[in-house]
Amino acid sequence: MLRSLLVAFLLILLAPATTLAQSISGRVTDAITGQPLPFVNIGVVAKALGTVSSAQGTYQLACPDKLAADTVRISSLGYRTLNVLLRQLATQPNLALSRAPVALAEVQVQAKNxxxxxxxxxxxxxxxxxxxxxxxxxxxxxxxxxxxxxxxxxxxxxxxxxxxxxxxxxxxxxxxxxxxxxxxxxxxxxxxxxxxxxxxxxxxxxxxxxxxxxxxxxxxxxxxxxxxxxxxxxxxxxxxxxxxxxxxxxxxxxxxxxxxxxxxxxxxxxxxxxxxxxxxxxxxxxxx
CATH class of the missing domain: 2.60.120 (Jelly Rolls)
Known part of the structure; x- marks a missing residue:
């Protein structure tokens, strides 16, 4: 009984997939070099609609009509986060990310102990x-x-x-x-x-x-x-x-x-x- 209860509590139950009105296909690249950016996070903010770009920078994302006015956030470590409306992404699916300023490493003085x-x-x-x-x-x-x-x-x-x-x-x-x-x-x-x-x-x-x-x-x-x-x-x-x-x-x-x-x-x-x-x-x- 304990085992069955445990398994029930530990299952992560996620929302069902959103009904597709159309599908957006595009590529994410570096704004300066034009090189594809792998594993970029792309998704509608705070909604169960998102994906990650492939190793070649390509991605595919659903575009349901009811979320057309919602904001899509595109983020990758070392790059400026980009925010666009889902309907804008549908018309301009190829994305170029600009590099973020590199923060200098903090100098830390550490006690010997x-x-x-x-x-x-x-x-x-x-x-x-x-x-x-x-x-x-x-x-x-x-x-x-x-x-x-x-x-x-x-x-x-x-x-x-x-x-x-x-x-x-x-x-x-x-x-x-x-x-x-x-x-x-x-x-x-x-x-x-x-x-x-x-x-x-x-x-x-x-x-x-x-x-x-x-x-x-x-x-x-x-x-x-x-x-x-x-x-x-x-x-x-x-x-x-x-x-x-x-x-x-x-x-x-x-x-x-x-x-x-x-x-x-x-x-x-x-x-x-x-x-x-x-x-x-x-x-x-x-x-x-």
Whole structure:
């Protein structure tokens, strides 16, 4: 009984696909070089309609009449975010993004006693029966968990994701670390200053990403998320890929978004099971 309840609570139920009036096909390029830009997030703001450009910069996006006056946000790390109306995108589907100014690295003076202790933060469970899936009809779907720092500042060394099973084949993911707002909810501001794209066909077990060279030093809690940006199709992702999960009392707030630029939503088991909450098998190692 507990297992069936757990699985029910941990399924991410996403909105059904929007009825298509027409389909927009285009390409995203660098405004200066003309080179195609891969894995750009494209979507109607806060709606369940979005996608990600391919490795060749091409994309395809539905264009339902009822959303024609809504704003489409096009964003990519290192480039200025572009906002256009969906009906304008339908007439001018090819997009050129301008590079954003590069911020100089902050000089940090660190005491000698900092970063001596290594610890693991998050949920390390590797269950193959209690699982959580990414379900979406298009690219850009994400799921993540809030990582609460024990001591501040902390230096992030690795990001880890426990795969319960993968029968979808090779999948392309993007690692994202997001800043939280004053209420503890994820924003769109990324704390990782480079694109970390991972092509994997791991069938089960941990995916570990080394971040030591990035020198990510944080004094704030953050959202650790993984984003589906390519590889297997939506049907295979929905049916054949899941991450380890569990239940517990400790903070492990889980957020998801259905497609690119969709609103973040919080997953909760509510008041059942004596206040226990779902936990997702995502964790980091840090030094503090």
């Amino acid at each position: 900092l970063f001596k202790r290594t610890r693991t933060l998050g949920f390390t469970g590797n269950s193959e029966s209690a699982t959580m899936s990414i379900k979406s009809t298009d690219l850009g779907a994400q799921v993540g968990t809030v990582i609460y720092l024990k001591h501040k500042p902390s230096k992030v060394l690795t990001a880890n994701f426990n795969v319960a099973f993968n029968r979808a084949g090779k999948v392309t993911f993007r690692l994202n670390l997001y800043r939280l707002d004053a209420q503890g909810k994820p924003t769109d501001e990324k704390l990782l200053r480079r694109e970390v794209v991972l092509n994997t066909d791991v069938t089960k077990g941990p995916i570990s990403i080394d971040l030591a060279a990035d020198k990510i030093i944080l004094e704030e809690d953050f959202l650790l998320a993984i984003e589906w940006i390519g590889g297997a199709d939506a049907a295979k992702i929905q049916q054949g890929l899941a991450f380890s999960a569990g239940l517990g009392y400790a903070n492990n707030d889980i957020y998801f978004r259905t497609v690119s630029q969709a609103a973040w939503e919080r997953l909760s088991a509510g008041a059942v099971l004596a206040g226990m909450q779902p936990k997702l098998g995502f964790f980091v190692t840090v030094q503090d």
